Amino acid sequence: MTTATVGTIAAAPAAVNYRDFAKRAVIAGFVTLVLASLLVGIETVSTVNGLQVATRYRAVLCASLGVAIVYFLVEMLKAGRTLVPLLVGLAMIALFGVLEWAKLEGLPLGDQLPFNSWVVNWGVMLVPLSLVLRSLYLTFWAGGQGAVAAVGQRETGFTRFYLRYNKLFGALLILFAVGLPFMPFADRRLVDVATLVLTYIMLGWGLNIVVGLAGLLDLGYVAFYAVGAYSYSMFAVDAGLGFWAALPIAGALAASFGLILGFPVLRLRGDYLAIVTLGFGEMIRIILTNWWWFTGGPNGINNVPRPTFFGLVFERSAPPGKETFAQFFGLTYSPIQRVEFLYFVILVFALITNFFTLRIRRLPISRAWEALREDETACRALGINPRNTKLTAFGLGAMFAGFAGSFFAARQGFVSPESFVFLESAVILAIVVLGGLGTQIGIVLAALVLIGLPEFFRELQDYRMLAFGIGMVLIMIWRPGGLLAHRDPTIFLHHGKGKT
Amino acid sequence: MALFLQQLINGITLGSIYGLIAIGYTMVYGIIGMINFAHGDIYMLGAFQALIAFLVLGVLGITWVPLALVITLVVAVALTSVYGWTVERVAYRPLRGSTRLAPLISAIGMSILLENYVQLLQGARNKPMPSLLGGGFRLMSENGFNVEVRWLQIGIVVVTVVLMAGFTLLITRTPLGRAQRATEQDRRMASLLGVNVDRTISLTFVIGAALAAVAGMMVLLYYGQIDFYIGFLAGIKAFTAAVLGGIGSLPGAMFGGLLIGLVEVMWSGYFSVDYKDVAAFTILVMVLIFRPTGLLGRPDLEKV
Numbered sequence: 001m002t003t004a005t006v007g008t009i010a011a012a013p014a015a016v017n018y019r020d021f022a023k024r025a026v027i028a029g030f031v032t033l034v035l036a037s038l039l040v041g042i043e044t045v046s047t048v049n050g051l052q053v054a055t056r057y058r059a060v061l062c063a064s065l066g067v068a069i070v071y072f073l074v075e076m077l078k079a080g081r082t083l084v085p086l087l088v089g090l091a092m093i094a095l096f097g098v099l100e101w102a103k104l105e106g107l108p109l110g111d112q113l114p115f116n117s118w119v120v121n122w123g124v125m126l127v128p129l130s131l132v133l134r135s136l137y138l139t140f141w142a143g144g145q146g147a148v149a150a151v152g153q154r155e156t157g158f159t160r161f162y163l164r165y166n167k168l169f170g171a172l173l174i175l176f177a178v179g180l181p182f183m184p185f186a187d188r189r190l191v192d193v194a195t196l197v198l199t200y201i202m203l204g205w206g207l208n209i210v211v212g213l214a215g216l217l218d219l220g221y222v223a224f225y226a227v228g229a230y231s232y233s234m235f236a237v238d239a240g241l242g243f244w245a246a247l248p249i250a251g252a253l254a255a256s257f258g259l260i261l262g263f264p265v266l267r268l269r270g271d272y273l274a275i276v277t278l279g280f281g282e283m284i285r286i287i288l289t290n291w292w293w294f295t296g297g298p299n300g301i302n303n304v305p306r307p308t309f310f311g312l313v314f315e316r317s318a319p320p321g322k323e324t325f326a327q328f329f330g331l332t333y334s335p336i337q338r339v340e341f342l343y344f345v346i347l348v349f350a351l352i353t354n355f356f357t358l359r360i361r362r363l364p365i366s367r368a369w370e371a372l373r374e375d376e377t378a379c380r381a382l383g384i385n386p387r388n389t390k391l392t393a394f395g396l397g398a399m400f401a402g403f404a405g406s407f408f409a410a411r412q413g414f415v416s417p418e419s420f421v422f423l424e425s426a427v428i429l430a431i432v433v434l435g436g437l438g439t440q441i442g443i444v445l446a447a448l449v450l451i452g453l454p455e456f457f458r459e460l461q462d463y464r465m466l467a468f469g470i471g472m473v474l475i476m477i478w479r480p481g482g483l484l485a486h487r488d489p490t491i492f493l494h495h496g497k498g499k500t
Numbered sequence: 501m502a503l504f505l506q507q508l509i510n511g512i513t514l515g516s517i518y519g520l521i522a523i524g525y526t527m528v529y530g531i532i533g534m535i536n537f538a539h540g541d542i543y544m545l546g547a548f549q550a551l552i553a554f555l556v557l558g559v560l561g562i563t564w565v566p567l568a569l570v571i572t573l574v575v576a577v578a579l580t581s582v583y584g585w586t587v588e589r590v591a592y593r594p595l596r597g598s599t600r601l602a603p604l605i606s607a608i609g610m611s612i613l614l615e616n617y618v619q620l621l622q623g624a625r626n627k628p629m630p631s632l633l634g635g636g637f638r639l640m641s642e643n644g645f646n647v648e649v650r651w652l653q654i655g656i657v658v659v660t661v662v663l664m665a666g667f668t669l670l671i672t673r674t675p676l677g678r679a680q681r682a683t684e685q686d687r688r689m690a691s692l693l694g695v696n697v698d699r700t701i702s703l704t705f706v707i708g709a710a711l712a713a714v715a716g717m718m719v720l721l722y723y724g725q726i727d728f729y730i731g732f733l734a735g736i737k738a739f740t741a742a743v744l745g746g747i748g749s750l751p752g753a754m755f756g757g758l759l760i761g762l763v764e765v766m767w768s769g770y771f772s773v774d775y776k777d778v779a780a781f782t783i784l785v786m787v788l789i790f791r792p793t794g795l796l797g798r799p800d801l802e803k804v
Binding site: 433 | 553575608
């Protein structure tokens with residue numbers, strides 16, 4: 001089916017310019033064809049005789065045709081015509097279903113599936129599915145034909161709902177988090193994933209102080225995470241310090257790193273700051289990799305001890321002079337006790353970070369951060385010292401990253417520079433921004449979506465990061481203000497900000 | 501002396517490549533004020549498409565090197581430009597007029613997307629490329645240390661100079677360049693005066709991507725191997741170069757690229773290879789602290 005036939009089947013009311021749609025759809029399809037022609041259409045295969053090429057042109061054709069058709073349908077949806085997109089979307093899904101079925105039955109038709117990988121096939125099917133859902137939504141819930149897709153920064157029903165029941169929602173969430181390990185469906189894997197998600201929530205909340213409140217774009221946040229992780233590991237392995245004794249030192253070290261790095265660069269504006277912090281993040285990683293006699297080089301540090309519960313260890317048998325958790329409380333030993341304990345440790349850490357942020361927002365220093373974020377020149381005029389104010393935000397953010405880093409090292413049992421690549425910084429920043437800058441619950445939501453969901457699709461390993469990238473772009477396009485687009489009311493003198 | 505001369509030659513070659521990528525950053529930053537984080541990956545796409553084009557030409561039986569080079573260059577530049585255009589159209593244009601952070605996040609997402617796209621389609625392994633332009637000549641010899649200039653290095657520098665000259669003409673003498681400069685100064689005013697701002701911005705991305713594709717092809721020929729991850733570091737260094745030269749300034753980008761290339765190569769030659777990336781970043785920090793507008797940049801007046 002080509003796009004032209006779709007255009008003629010639809011009985012066109014005069015208001016909608018199908019010819020224009022078709023033209024643009026053909027262009028979109030053609031662009032896809034060009035884009036895919038070499039990179040998708042030709043595969044480079046390494047053989048003993050050097051690189052060989054293999055073609056896979058069916059994928060290119062299917063992709064171009066699909067893009068053209070979907071583009072046309074989306075334009076129709078935007079114009080408020082829902083029937084044709086619904087039918088064509090269903091037809092595409094049905095066609096796919098038949099092909100999948102044929103493949104399952106071993107029929108020759110089954111070889112005609114557009115892509116070689118079933119993950120991509122199923123993933124691509126999400127597009128017609130969302131078309132169908134969208135047209136159903138527009139037909140039955142949004143008042144039928146006339147309702148045109150609303151785009152933009154409107155506060156959606158969800159945001160409004162959240163704002164009204166803000167406190168209740170937060171309390172319920174905390175209750176749920178506390179009760180999670182005791183739920184019947186909670187197995188070790190779930191608690192593990194929850195621990196990971198909480199680590200990122202804590203990092204997100206920490207970075208939120210820097211990016212959300214103070215408006216300083218930090219692309220090297222992972223550096224402080226690394227400082228925390230390495231300082232705990234070194235204190236523990238080389239000096240024999242316990243987790244709880246080393247924790248404040250690690251936090252203080254990370255914070256002072258933040259101050260030292262921040263001091264020279266914080267007078268830079270926006271994007272420059274971003275790139276310098278990115279540079280610092282990479283520098284710390286390179287130093288950790290190459291300074292092998294101090295940091296263990298690429299192998300990192302092994303055998304980092306786990307945290308204890310008031311001196312009670314979580315092992316099968318206690319080292320001399322110590323008692324295990326299970327012995328003390330008269331329980332039978334099970335490895336899940338340690339997993340659950342770690343979960344509660346990070347839960348408490350994260351909640352402390354959250355509580356700290358919520359309280360500090362009532363203090364003058366946080367007001368100063370927000371004022372600086374909105375207009376630095378005005379702040380200077382009002383006698384706020386921009387550098388010191390920014391430094392506190394930077395240092396505090398770094399401190400929480402340091403705590404989270406110590407926890408990370410203690411949980412993993414080893415640290416290596418591999419864990420502190422730029423991608424981590426990008427992920428944390430994405431959590432903060434996608435969650436909606438400055439909102440605490442938005443960060444929880446974003447961390448669940450970005451970290452929690454992919455963990456359950458580990459089978460799709462190879463496609464995880466691809467989906468992650470697509471997700472980041474799509475969420476930004478649909479909701480540029482983040483999932484929970486809302487900022488606490490700040491006093492504005494005038495809206496149109498000057499050149500930033 | 502001989503080592504210095506050899507490193508100087510290598511540094512200029514590397515610097516030319518960085519300079520070509522840096523132009524893409526500096527133009528985009530100048531015109532819409534965003535760091536196009538995916539630009540490094542556009543360069544990587546250019547290198548990959550050049551590689552595939554070479555292989556296809558080999559299959560088709562076109563083995564006369566000059567012809568193959570020209571065809572590859574044209575194909576890689578054309579296709580990569582379309583990528584540049586698409587990235588802008590899909591990921592940045594819907595966010596124009598949004599917060600300053602939104603396009604940056606979108607760009608980071610785009611960069612992750614493109615890297616994984618290529619990794620999934622072409623595999624994560626290094627892709628080797630047979631050497632096409634071997635040979636060179638010996639410039640001098642000192643205590644048994646030969647200073648060699650490869651033909652390829654001369655080629656890279658010449659192509660860069662030609663492109664730079666053409667590009668400067670484009671910016672200063674053509675209607676497109678005038679539209680670009682107008683959009684850079686005041687987007688709203690330019691659109692009121694009949695400049696098609698969206699088209700101008702799109703073309704900026706296209707030109708940036710085309711230059712990045714040339715750089716990608718040069719790297720492919722120069723190092724003889726590429727992988728899907730080359731865009732990240734090269735992108736950061738090129739951005740460093742753009743900042744060093746003064747962001748928004750085109751000669752600055754080229755100059756900054758040369759400087760970064762030289763520093764990196766000299767550092768590897770005289771100190772340690774392990775820390776060559778640290779050297780580039782140190783320079784960036786130093787420049788930003790002591791001369792935030794870059795070496796050739798204009799001071800940016802802050803309006804109240």
